[in-house]
Every structure is written in structure tokens, then in C-alpha cells.
Amino acid sequence: MSSTARPPATAAGTGGERAEAATAPESDPADPRAAGAAARTISRGGGIRVHAGRGQVDVDWDAAPGAAGYLVHRADGDGPYRVVDHRGGDLLAVPGPPYADTTVEPGRTVRYAVRPVYDPDRPDEAPLGRESAPVAARDDGDAVVEVAVDVARAAGPVHRPWRDMIGSEHLSLLLGTDRVGGEPMGAGLAAALSRVHRELGVRRVRAHGILGDDLGVYREEDGRPVHDFSGVDAVLDSLAPTGLRPVLELSFVPRALARDPSRVVTAAGVSSPPRDWDRWARLVGDLVRHLRARVGDAELRRWAVEVWNEPDLECFWTGTGEEYLRMYDVTARAVREACPGLPVGGPATAATKWIEPFLDHVDASGAPLDFLSTHVYGSPPLDLRPALERHGRDGTPLLWTEWGPSPTHFAPVNDSVLSAAFLATGMRAAAGRVDALACWVASDHFEELGRPPALVHGGFGLLSVGNLAKPRFWALWMLEQLGAAELPARITGDGADTLVRAWPSIDPETGRVAVVVWNGTLDQGVLGRPEQRRRLERTVRIRLGGLGRGAYLLRHRRVDDETSNLTATARRLGVDGWPTEEQWRVLRARDTLADASPPVTVTPDDGRLTLSSTLPMPSLSLLELTPR
Template sequence: MQENTLIASDFRFSINLPEDAIASWHQELEVMYILQGTGVLQLDDNQFTYEVQQDDIIVLNSYQLHALNMQGSGKALSLFISPAFLAAFCPEIESIIIECKSFLYPKDEQARFNVIRSEFASVFQAYYKNESRLPILMRSRVGVLLNSLVHTFLEQNKQKDPSKSSSKERLRKATDYLHRHYRENITLSGLASTIYLSSSYLSHLFQKQLGLTFTAYLTNVRLSQAVALLRSERTITDIASEVGFPSTNALIDAFKRRFGVTPGQYRLVNEHDATDPQENSMVTAGFSTDFTSLMRHLHHNEHSIVQPQVNEGYDLHVDTARKIRTLSHNWRTLINAGYAKDLLNGAVQAQIRKLQKEIGFRYMRCKGLLDDDMMLYVRKMSGSADYNFVYVDEVLDFMLSVELKPYVEFSYMPSALAREAVFPFKRPSILSMPEHLDKWLALVTSLVRHFIDRYGIESVREWRFAPFVSPEFSGYGVFTMEEYWVLYRGTSYAIRAIDPQLHIVGPGSNIDSSNFISEFLVSCSKGNCLPDSLALRAYHSILPGQEDTGLQLMAEDEAFPLAVSGDEQFMKHALHKVKKLLRQRGFASLPVILEEWSNNIWQRDLCNDTSYKSAFLFKNILENYDHFEAMGYWSLSDHMEEIVPSSDLFHGGFGLFTRGGLPKSCYRALQLLCYAGSGLIAEGDGYFITSSKGEIQIFLYNYCHYDTLYRYRHTTHLTQTERYNVFNIRNTRQYHIRLDGLTPGVYTERRYSVGPAGGSAFDEWLNMGAPKDMRPEEWSYLEGRSLPLLQMRSLQVTANFVVNAVVQPHEVQVIRLTVK
């Protein structure tokens, strides 16, 4: 069973899956809701058997023996309430029984159960909206639920039999031990000795209380663990050993008796379900429906949707004469432009020109310079291959024409060189090792020499060169890490053999891959090929198993199988670990750059178009200001994607611009960040204050993170137009900023804002009625309305001046005080 601790001593939620069908009990009171599908519920020593289906709600009293067997893709959600909380809330509840079984009543008698469903949904919402940070609120919501249960479903004539508690307590100790030690070679006699019982008595307890032998119960525990591990890439043999089976055949035999299929067959079926949305009953048009049935009950309770009610106050005293450090604005060093061939598109070039005119970056990175669509290395009819630099030259000529220096990544593998053809994306990009390493190195050498001949050695020395793709692509199984290392080292040698002053970056690994980064740097140091800059990537993503949320990651065709981290300071914390690692390994002076970063790895995240993204950029750039040598945001435009293009104007792409060139809120955020002065004078949670000659710049943001459901791509509350229901609840922030040390006089105050109330193209599009097609004049109107909101006024400023600001959730603001 997958569990997630909310408030460890009081509550926990758990999702029940088909493989969790095992007789058990616990001290907690359990409130269970059937999310989807059907199942069989057995209660009280198998005396009662019921069929349950979607929307049923049941209460299982403490120490009530039960087993739920969900069928197919069925799921149930359970809330466990601790005895301590129950005793504090209602001391007498420990000796009474609550009879809540909605499936025993017809539809016209469900009104009282709808109240419980609504309050259960309210408790769950408090969890996934992160209200569990406020224990008082969580406890009050659970208290409301308990009050309704006791008031409506208390069984007056039934009380718990104290005589049965001692035998159940003994059996509980036995089953708890099995759940902790199932990997070990456990025998009935050994377990009996451990908990100070006789073997015959313990065997009798299992048979009487659970209807199972000791061996059958232990086998079920091991099988449940095996099912969970089948979602990983471990072999069946490794899984058998991991969960305590004496052999692979023992696991296969037990698995087939329990589930009717072998572990291998089970894995194939479930892999198909996970990767084919059309065949997965939990996905409709790309939207998961796991919690839809439950959350619709929130509408029965008008108080269940909690909106921010109060302001969070921030009182700041800032000495404007004190400069913490000088700023270099490194976030403007690098921008990603997708794939090389896209840079030959006139619409994309127009977007880049606008970007350079209004913001201005130093470097531009693109992938796929060696892709077949660039015609760089083309095989002839005769079978031989020649170099052709025409398209490559056009791409680089354009970059340089708009004052962008190339960040050249040697990717991907031309088909004429590839050992095998693996396409990681829906583009003509081949992920492979070269069939012949010498031919790959000859191509790299020829290309670099061509750059020097065409653009001059002094110019090319200012460029950046990445020897190959990210090492994480080894996960596709087309090359090993050892092969990657041989290729990286050989390519690095080839580049430096041409000119030792050429700047090499690498390896492009995930920022939280500390083990690989350490091994890579040590190997490079020994191999005399240490990069000039350590290149990393950060998509705020984690493997689903890295967090204990109890949620299954919903499979999407447009994303890698990664969830969004719950750590709102993911990048800051990851960078801290990397810098610590560099110090420990003796590489403290090695510059660290982010060659790619964004909020997640999902290319159809509809929130990418909303004001959330502007706050995300503010937060992560300001929290890490100049701590990286470069921060290459991914990416410039929705036109450059790795999946099938969408005809929708706002389809959740990574870009700063829509396909048609409309600037999104994230683009407006970067425009506002350009106002940052040369010196930092204050920074903290939600604010960043800078200064330049004659001006103070105040940057404020109210960032809201994805809620727990959405981090695992459960899109129950998401539609094309309703996109703000998938975030943690945040209050409005009210800032009271006292600026000390200002030169008295008349100042001009300029206040810029981007948020749902204005300055966001998506939100303005909603205000227009979310039109599918727009005429040219309507498009121009929308673009004009998507400019940041601006208010101006003249002020008489004293030496100690107070600035007040109210910042709504998902809003960013910039306040500039300029002396006249």
C-alpha cells in the first residue's frame, strides 16, 4: 500500500491498489472512499462480503479486520486518523462503533453520505493544497468530518468487546513484524519466539483472525512488495531476492496463483497501460480522472474551496547605502533556441530579434546541429559521405548577426555515423554512439576547423562547445556510461588539439546527479580533459519514488516519467549541494552553468502559459542571482518543440513566445528583470531590492507551487481555460518596506505588474472569451493588452521613506523609484 504521511502523529492518506488486497487491521479509524472501479470488501473475519464501487464511502473502526480487493484499474483512497487524535477529539470514540457503509443504501437515501463525502473531499483538498502546513486547519477539517460521523453514524447498541483486544494486539505485533522483516527468512517458530508466543497459538491466531495460514499471509506481504517493484527496471530474479522469496520460480509460482499471470506478463500489461493513454481507463484526452469523482463533492459544501482570506505581512527595513554585492546579471548570459533547423524559420528569427532588442542575451544554445535535417553529413547514393556546411553556416550567421555568440552542442548523431537509430523525440534526432569513433572525431574536427576558417580564431575562442548530449540519455539503453565517457573524452581531446583556448562545457547532467558529477570530474581530472565550465540541467523533476506521496505518476506521451519536486527551492538547494561537492573534490573554482532549466519536463503543461510562469522565473532567477555563470532557460519559443505541434494558441509549451510570436507572461517577467540595478541591497523570501545611480528597484513576487496532485500530473481540476486550480493555496502578501538613507527630493515611482489581473497574454485571452481564431486586429489588441501593467506618479521622498505593496498569488511586481 502506498502511503504519505501528512501530520505524522495525527493523519495519513493512502491509495489502495488491486495488489494491496491483504487482510489487515490497524489502530486508526479509517475512512475509505472508492475513487474508481469496483472491488470486494471483506469484513470481520470474512463474515461479511460486499461489492463496492465508485463513490462508495465506508468507515472501518479501529482493529476491524478487513480486506479490500479492487478489480482491474480500481482505486480507493483512505484517511487514517490516529487513536491519539480520536481520544483528544472524542474520548468515548475508542469504545464505540461507527456504522458508515454507503453501499447498503439506495440512491434516494444518499444525502447523509453526501455530507461525509463532501467533508472527506475537504480534508483531502487540505492535504494536496498544502494546507497541511497549517495543523490547526487540518485538525479542524478532520474534526468536522468526525463530528458528522459520530452525529450521524454512531451505532448506539454496539460497543467494542474488550475481551477481543488482547488476542488482536498479539496478532498485530506478529503482522507488524512480518511487514518490517519480510525480506528475511522468517519461520513460524522464529516469529513466535520473537513475540513470546507458542507456535501453535500463533498459528491458531492467524487462522481464526485472518482466515489465512502464517505462510499464506507472509507470501501475500511479499507479493504486494513484488508488484510495486515490477514498476521498476529490476529483473524478476532481483525482485524475488529483494522481497524474500527463496528462488525466482517460487515468486513466479506464488504470483501466478495470486494474480493468474506471471510477473513478466503482469509487467507487460501494466507497461502498456502506463504508456498508451488511449488504453488507460484513468486517462481521458490526456487528463487523469483518479480524483474526479471525489472532488465533485466539494460543490456540496460551499465552504470547502478555501481562498486566501488574510494578508501575510512583511515589514522590511532596508539601508539603501549598504551594498551587499555587485550584480553581473548572469541570467542574461544564455538562452536556448531549441533545434538548429528551427533557426532558419523566419517567424523564429523575428522572435529572436525581438528578444535581443528588448532583453539582450550574450549566447544562444541550440540542439541538433548534426541532425540529418541540417544536411551536414550526408551519405551519397554510392554509400560515401561528404560534409556540407551550408545550413550550419546560415544558423551561425544569423546568431552572430543579432549579436549572439554560439553555444555549440555536438548533437545528435548523423544517421551516416550512427551505430543504431534511436529517436528520443518526434524529430529527426538520432540518439546513438557512432559506429566508428574515428569518423565521429573527424567530423567534429572538420566542423571546428571550418568555424575558425569562416569566423576567425578570436571570435571562435569566445564560443562554447559541448562535446555531446547529456549522459542521462544512457537511460535509453543505446550506450553505456563507459561508452559515453570514451566519446566525451575523445571529443574533448579533438577540440583542444585544434586550439587549447577553445572553451569546453560539460557534461550537461541533471543538477541533482551528485554521484555522476563527482565521478565525471574525477575522471576528467585524471584524463586531463576537465571542462572549462561545469554544465548542468535543472527541471525541478524527480523520480516518483523519491517522495512518499502515495500518488502514481500519470503517464504522458509528451514527458519523461518524472514528477515535479515538492521542494519549492529545488534549484537553490541543488546548487548548494553541487558547490559543496566541488569544494570537497578540489574544484571550487570551476564555473557552474545551467545550460537548460525550466519548471518541469512536461511539454504540455498548460500552466506554462499562465501567470504562474512569470512568478516561477522571478523566484528562481532572484533566489539564485549570479550564483550560476549562466542560466539558459528552456526555451525561446513554442515553435521549437520535441513533440507533435498543437494548433491551440496556448497549449502549454515551454516557450517565452507562442508559436505565432505572442509574448507570454514569462517573457514579460524577463523584461521586468532587466530593470535590476548594479548593486544588491536586500533579498529574502519574495523580494529582491537593487540600486543604481539615482534609482532603487524593488522586485516582489508571490509564487504558488503546484499542489501534490498536479506534481504527479493528476489533472482533475485542469481544463483549457481553468488553469489556476492546481496550485497550493497562498495568501496575498502585503509588503511594508522602509527605505533608509535615500536622498530627499522628488522622485518618479513606476510600478509594473504581471499577474492574472493584467499583463499576461493568457489571462487577457480568457477575458476576450478564449477565442479559437482571431483576426489581425484582435491579435494586435491581445498583444497590446499583455504588456505589464504600469502606474506612475511623482512623490516627495524623505530620507526614511516607506513603500507599501500588495502582491496577489501568481503576481510579480517591480517598483522603481527614480530621483528627478
């Protein structure tokens, strides 16, 4: 997996296994920029507006044309500006305004400035925008947010970026028979993949490390290459019943072909470049031709090929940046020659790195690029459309093939309700501009950094060992219940569109209205600050207009610290490590999205209806109005 072995933090004051330097970024080791790279317009991000609410300061600003994202800087009193660190352990930039700073202490007077980011490798090449007026963070006030929804005005189809792809441990694990938590790992992973396809609508899974030694694809006999794809076939046969198609991540180099076979990533392969590029190209081409003969052109073109995994990190690529670009060219051309209709892309980098150098290179080399892929953790994905436009590649699909609340395995945030609100925020931000936002990963059946030691252990999975839903799964399940058409919403009040967000929708054919509303912050530090979480609780009033005549059945389902939360359920049952047989039975019986209150029948007054609810920090609610 791409996020299991991160180098230590590089910016002072940042947390997690890998935090990108915000004011002194790492540079590309090879800096492979082609001459004549597209010039970028550097605009000052001006017009900064701040508003102090209870427990947070809302920061808003004017967008800078061509920016991929922004770094929010804060100065305490007359002190220096520092990047606000929301402790996501990865890139600190956010895709756009507004932003809620929940890290500032109540009563402290602060100022803000914003730096637009055009190239994530060089966030400092744009100046800070004009600073805001001073503002004092508050500890009181009426924490009310109102959401006004016009049910009679559909705003277009709901875009669901979670549906395209999900991440997974090496799919060779599907063949595994070792038991963890009393369950065979292969069967458990297959059950999880089936569930995300069935309940979340996911169509594809990233086949991480498909060329590793665990599938025995390559050996040499008397100095001659031997290709054996029987292991790949066995994996695909195990995957087929789940309903998911693979996105083939072409890594890692088999030991027999590696330039330095001692550079082991995992037991599955090594991070070294190949010692013979022609033999690597033939291996890739033969694999694609084998799959083409096996499933046919029409099916294969619904798959995709991603070249390598996080080559900007030494733990996954020990060659130079220039050697990765050669790897991309050689691999992409081998794929194109073997099956012209099979999409191929990259660079699959960590923390949105190397995007401009990679695009510069493929512009110059002419290597095929059918989609652009990269990863980020702890923040919503940046907007890479301006980068594609600068390179004349408007409309190229953007696939974020790894994304999640934290790059750290065994991190408590992975199992928290805060991570569920984070997923909803990220999907809302990505809708309409990102083709795939792939959560890492489907299942806690995972072994690259060690197998699960207990039911609740901070694993990357949306689903636990035993296939129980964690809060992040329920967040996506709620979003999947949205109707076909999006509804416009106007959100006002303390924390509107920074803490509290809403995604209203309607099924035009049935008239069912579904609204997902949540209270969340990017600041993962609130997990350890209960008093701050109380400050950030909000009362939400949803005012619906334009409803049809007659009665509706109102159903309200909820995820919060005590509701639909596997961690809390396990704690109440006294689960210590792995559940007993009786505890497993109770856990499975409670594996459902709970009602916050019993369903009731409501009748709008002249098409209008107001629904009120308290949203703790963090929490999510799904409200459905179904005509009776």
C-alpha cells in the first residue's frame, strides 16, 4: 500500500508519519522539468474575510485563478505567520475557501493570510495574500446554522466520486487462508469488497502491487525470462464474484528482474528499477496481451493501468526521478502497444507531488496519458484541473487512487466519527471536478505494516475484520442514499460551510428528498480536546420549501460518538482484543445505521417544513422525506 511506510515529518510543528513542509517544501530529487514549461500566472490571494464563531474562526478569501489549492497562515498577535496545521499528517493545503480554524485558543487575537498553491512541489513560489483584520476567537455565542433548500429546483445530477474506485491491500490476499480474528483473510477481504460494491455502488478496486513476487509472474531459466500469469488469473477469478473490476497498479519489480533485489518493499516485491528495461516492457506487454485474450477488448477497456506507486517516496522507488519518468514511458508504451484501448496513467505520487514535472515530461516524450493520478491524506483533494489546462490537457480524468483521513496505520482517527465527517467533506469538495476519489482501503484485512491485532486498532479499512461497518463506511452509505438530482442549498450561521455542510437531493420520479448534513473539522487535534468539541456542537435548522402536497414519512439516521459507531459498541460490550462468539453475534446484529429518533409522519405547511437537530462535533445525519 502506498501509505504504510512514510518518512518522518518534514515541517516543524506538523504531526503524523509524513507531513509535507509548508514553508520549506521538499524538491523533486531529479527536478525533471522540460524546457519551455507552461508559464503560470501568480496572483495574490486577496480579499481575506474572517469571522469569529464559537470555538472557531471562519476564514474566507477570493480565489486566485489557476491555483490548485491554498495554505492558510495565522499570526498570533504581532508574531510571525505560520501555516495552520490541522494534523492530517500529509499535505496541509486545502482546495479552496472557506476554512474553519478550530486550533486557535478562545480569547486570542489572530490575523490570517493565504498563500495560493500552483505547484504542490513549490508552495512558496506564490506570495502571501493581503492579511486579514485582527479577530479574537470566541468561547460563546449562539451556535446555530440554517440550511435553506428549495425542493422544486433541481440543480443537476448528484456526482458520486466514491463509486469509481476503492483501495485495497494486495489482491493476492484474496488467495490467503491464514486466519485473523477467527476469519480467513482471503474470505474476509472478498466479503468486504463485495459489500462496498453492493452497498456503496463502487465499481473498481485498485490492484496494488499486481506484479509482485507473491504472484510469481516472472522468473528466469538459463538466463531466459519466463512469464507466468496463473497467479494473476487466480486473483482475478477470486475478484470476479465481488462485482469489482481491477485497476492494475503495475508494481513492484520482481526480484529476478530488479537492479537491486535487496531493496524490498514487502514480501511482494522490491522498489528498485528493473535491470533490463526491455525485459520489463515485455513483461508488461505480455501481461496485457494475456488479459486481453482472457477477457476481451470490451471488458479490458473498462479496467485501467496505473504505472507504479508513490515513486516520490524512497520506500517505494529507489531509482531517481528521471528513472521513474523512464519507467512511465516504457510501461505506458508497452500497455498502449498491447491494447490500444486500455487506459494508462500516473504518476501515482504521494501528497500530490511531481504533478507539473510529470506533465512537462509527458508533453515532451509523447508517452500516452489517459488519466492523471496522485494521492493525499488528511485534506480534501486539491484542484488539479488548472495544471491540466496549462498543459493543454483539459478534460483528462483525475483519479485520486488513494485518499483518507491519515497516512498512518494504527491511527485512532481511522476508526473515529471525525474521519466519517472528513470523508463527507472530501467527497462534497471533489464532486463535479474529480473522476475518482478512492478511499484507502476497503477492509482491515491488511498486512503490509502488520496484521490486525484486535477488532478496533485504527486500521485503514472502511470495514473491520468480520466485515462490520466503521463510521467512514456509514458516511459513504449515507451519501449513496442521495437522490439522483442535487438541490440548491443556502447555508448561513456560525460555522456554515466550514464546520456544518449539507448535501440535499431529490429523486424526481418518486419525490423522495434525502439530505445528508454533518458537523466536522479538518483539525484532528479535537479528538483529544473534549471541551473544544463541546464548543463546536451546532444546532442545525433545515428549512425545506417547494415540497409537494400531502404527508411524508420522515426518517432520521445518525452517526456520532455513541450512535452507529463500532468503537463505542465494542467498548460497551467489553470487547478486549477480539470478540467472543457471543460478542460477535451482538456486533453483527447491531451492524446497521441507527435511527436518531423513531420515524414519524409530517405534513408540510404550504410546501414548507423545518427540521431541527443538534449536531455534535463530529456527527452526520441522513434525513429522508418519503411521500406517503
